[in-house]
Amino acid sequence: MEEKTISQAVIGRLPRYYRYLGDLKDAGMERISSGELSELMSVTASQIRQDFNNFGGFGQQGYGYNVEYLYNEIGKILGLNEAHRLIIVGAGNLGRALTNYSNYENRGFIFEGIFDKDEDLIGKKVGDLKVLPMNELEDFIIGHNIDIVVIAIPKTGAVEVADRVVKCGIKAIWNFAHTDLNVPDDVVVENVHLSDSLMKLSYMLYRND
Amino acid sequence: MEEKTISQAVIGRLPRYYRYLGDLKDAGMERISSGELSELMSVTASQIRQDFNNFGGFGQQGYGYNVEYLYNEIGKILGLNEAHRLIIVGAGNLGRALTNYSNYENRGFIFEGIFDKDEDLIGKKVGDLKVLPMNELEDFIIGHNIDIVVIAIPKTGAVEVADRVVKCGIKAIWNFAHTDLNVPDDVVVENVHLSDSLMKLSYMLYRND
Numbered sequence: 537m538e539e540k541t542i543s544q545a546v547i548g549r550l551p552r553y554y555r556y557l558g559d560l561k562d563a564g565m566e567r568i569s570s571g572e573l574s575e576l577m578s579v580t581a582s583q584i585r586q587d588f589n590n591f592g593g594f595g596q597q598g599y600g601y602n603v604e605y606l607y608n609e610i611g612k613i614l615g616l617n618e619a620h621r622l623i624i625v626g627a628g629n630l631g632r633a634l635t636n637y638s639n640y641e642n643r644g645f646i647f648e649g650i651f652d653k654d655e656d657l658i659g660k661k662v663g664d665l666k667v668l669p670m671n672e673l674e675d676f677i678i679g680h681n682i683d684i685v686v687i688a689i690p691k692t693g694a695v696e697v698a699d700r701v702v703k704c705g706i707k708a709i710w711n712f713a714h715t716d717l718n719v720p721d722d723v724v725v726e727n728v729h730l731s732d733s734l735m736k737l738s739y740m741l742y743r744n745d
Numbered sequence: 746m747e748e749k750t751i752s753q754a755v756i757g758r759l760p761r762y763y764r765y766l767g768d769l770k771d772a773g774m775e776r777i778s779s780g781e782l783s784e785l786m787s788v789t790a791s792q793i794r795q796d797f798n799n800f801g802g803f804g805q806q807g808y809g810y811n812v813e814y815l816y817n818e819i820g821k822i823l824g825l826n827e828a829h830r831l832i833i834v835g836a837g838n839l840g841r842a843l844t845n846y847s848n849y850e851n852r853g854f855i856f857e858g859i860f861d862k863d864e865d866l867i868g869k870k871v872g873d874l875k876v877l878p879m880n881e882l883e884d885f886i887i888g889h890n891i892d893i894v895v896i897a898i899p900k901t902g903a904v905e906v907a908d909r910v911v912k913c914g915i916k917a918i919w920n921f922a923h924t925d926l927n928v929p930d931d932v933v934v935e936n937v938h939l940s941d942s943l944m945k946l947s948y949m950l951y952r953n954d
Binding site for chain 1: 751756757759760761763764786822823824825827829837838839841842843845852854892893916917919923924925933935937938939940941942943944945946947948949950951952
């Protein structure tokens, strides 16, 4: 497939397509037209066709897309056909919630380790994992071929953790700390700023009145 | 202030401005120019001015913005000068993580209750709250003037919960379930689809190689 520069907006929509197609596949649906998908997802059919055309169009014929094919192709684009090995820094409630998120593993996201600086947590079990001390972070990342680090600690420690993991070659950070991370250009950061999200909701509620 | 239609993109950026201004205020900074703010936030100065012009410009003078004034004004726009009363449906790790998120209360987000259908969790303490059974949901929402419902349960139950809370007048849902909710037009939903976010990271990592 020829590589084009794909806009962030399109990329942001891919996981949602993938989610809907997975549900359709699980429900036994074999084909779907862009019109039906449009109605289901509340997106215009022309938007769907434009989005898919970024990736060669996925062979939409008069009778629609093959659901399983489309699901698998979008999965490949999302890099889900390769396993990703993750660690979580922060074994508080949020870190624990993230390890327990059940449907990651099916999609190739494997949680290999969880770390905390709190002596009381070190050695405790979180699911199948034992909480490890922060001084083992670098060796673990290198020894276990970790490719994604999840930062689930307060903002005070987050910048230092990001620096440490980037130094051992990590190129992807899933950041839940309430701060932006300054990382080199070749490192990707996906922020989940929960407070920002809640404030956005507050704004919409307030303006809605 | 005259009301204009503000784009979702601008709204999406407001909490980030608010976060940076809060940090500057806490650090004792009194004034900041759009140039300095631009450098700090890695956003162009013209973007900042355009964004702020949606709200009247906040009195940028030659010598810059008053940090505390700007912080407070953006807070007001975000509806943070009014208290919001929240409940969480789902007392699993994620629900517990959300109640413990420390910096909400300062901004007027008050967690009033947490609910679960799991008999083993009902009556247990989560922070200062006791987990309540699902059959008390409607009475609690009405009796405690709840205005935001947080859905932190798997997708199977989420749609039914959304229907129930909308029926008792809830106009804002913070949705962590891995599904989109169909709600009436006057109800705002802010989705935090963690799997979508992780897949986006996977995409960026994969394309980055």
